[in-house]
Amino acid sequence: MARWGLTIPLTGVPLAAHRELIEQLPDLGYTDAWSAETAGTDAFSPLLLASQWAPSLRLGTAIVPVYTRGPGLLAMSAATLAEAAPGRFVLGIGASSPVIVQNWNAAEFADPFGRSRDTLRFLRAALAGEKVSEEYRTFSVSKFRLERPPDPPPSIMLAALRPGMLRLAAKEADGAITNWLAPADVPKVRAEIGEDVELVARIFVCPTEDADAARGLGRMLISSYLTVPVYAKFHDWLGRGDALAPMHEAWAAGDRQRANTVIPDEVVDDLVVHGSLDECRERVQSYVDSGLDTPVISVLPTGGDPFEQVRGLAPRR
Structure with a gap:
């Protein structure tokens, strides 16, 4: 069913x-x-x-x-x-x-x-x-x-x-x-x-x-979840490694704000329905x-x- x-x-x-x-x-x-x-x-x-x-x-x-x-x-x-x-x-x-x-x-x-x-x-x-x-x-x-x-x-x-x-x-x-x-x-x-x-x-x-509000919330969730190693590897496997690389670099450097801002709109729109x-x-x-x-x-x-x-x-x- x-x-x-x-x-x-x-x-x-x-x-x-x-x-x-x-x-x-x-x-x-x-x-x-x-x-x-x-x-x-x-x-x-x-x-x-x-x-x-x-x-x-x-x-x-x-x-x-x-x-x-x-x-x-x-x-x-x-x-x-x-x-x-x-x-x-x-x-x-x-x-x-x-x-x-x-x-x-x-x-x-x-x-x-x-x-x-x-x-x-x-x-x-x-x-x-x-x-x-x-x-x-x-x-x-x-x-x-x-x-x-x-x-x-x-x-x-x-x-x-x-x-x-x-x-x-x-x-x-x-x-x-x-x-x-x-x-x-x-x-x-x-x-x-x-x-x-x-x-x-x-x-x-x-x-x-409000696409800007949805993407803002989506970016916070993505940076929180997809920086977890198992999710990072998952999205490497799915083909988003290059698109998410700037987020990972900023996160590893301790710059949480930049980690959010460098996530491309198209990645947010792919992963968060709004x-x-x-x-x-x-x-x-x-x-x-x-x-x-x-x-x-x-x-x-x-x-x-x-x-x-x-x-x-x-x-x-």
């Missing part, structure tokens, strides 16, 4: 105040609600609320870091939400970044590919109700078994940017979750996973016709037309009513 997702919670809106909007999402044409986990809400709590407010939505985490919870706790958190939303929960896991893992959560960010693969394999077994005793390459587990294994077990998707992780997602997960790409980038990502694997992407949408609500909706649809299965809209703050913006970005039916 055609999917159309929304990132929750919305910026600046209290969790409890989301109920009215989330109850409306299925009638508006949204099929999915996805959370994130950086330094705001945790990934699971908003989805637990949404599971009760809109029982037909598919719910997903995009993503839960594989380092910030122990394997058993991650399995318990996933099993709890899967029990609350049977057959409707997708557990998205990924390596995250050194800032989130090391600087904020006091965990070692080591061997992200291996830790993601091992966590995926552990979760497959644990969420199926198996007793797990295993010496993985990056951690070991002894005699862990969930007391409440979910029926059915949730799907598991893997955050992936470049070929190695994308191929792992295609081989061992139920889909790949990606981020910070343009519609024209989708075929290159799709080529690594094949046609039969679900591809999910968060799409940053700034619904305003314009009228109709223009934004059409741009999101262009990702789908390029091969994306599930666009997950992340509404950037513009000063407008975010609920009305979400309603206006609903898919044409």
